[in-house]
Amino acid sequence: MSKPITEDLFTFSGRRNRKSYFLYFVAVMIVLAIVWGVAAAADSVVLMGIAGVISLALTISSLAVGAQRCRDFGWTGWAILIQMIPAVGFIFACAMLFVPGNVGENRYGPDPIPGR
Numbered sequence: 115m116s117k118p119i120t121e122d123l124f125t126f127s128g129r130r131n132r133k134s135y136f137l138y139f140v141a142v143m144i145v146l147a148i149v150w151g152v153a154a155a156a157d158s159v160v161l162m163g164i165a166g167v168i169s170l171a172l173t174i175s176s177l178a179v180g181a182q183r184c185r186d187f188g189w190t191g192w193a194i195l196i197q198m199i200p201a202v203g204f205i206f207a208c209a210m211l212f213v214p215g216n217v218g219e220n221r222y223g224p225d226p227i228p229g230r
Contacts, residue, residue, distance in 0.1 A: 117226045122182065123175045126191055130182035131215055131226045138179050142172050185222035186215035 117134040119141055146169065153165040181191030197203040218225050
């Protein structure tokens with residue numbers, strides 16, 4: 115069983131496995147498309163402001179989830195900042211989807227998939 119995508123969204127500690135990481139980002143993209151689509155269709159400054167606040171919250175949450183994913187394969191959470199480097203960041207973001215996490219407990223916590 116995978117870690118639920120709504121668990122530890124704003125916590126920069128712990129670990130997150132590949133499946134949970136991927137499903138979280140799919141959910142974020144859907145939410146952002148809906149929020150910005152509604153705000154753009156309404157053509158309202160107030161809705162654009164609300165959409166901006168929601169986007170900021172999701173950005174902070176995305177950094178936390180990315181830090182958890184980095185910890186799953188034994189790197190520090192600060193490694194998520196590699197994604198801000200052009201070209202290299204895209205490759206790193208894709209690699210985070212495919213690099214398997216450490217089996218069992220590592221220095222950042224227990225395995226997010228119990229019984230593995």
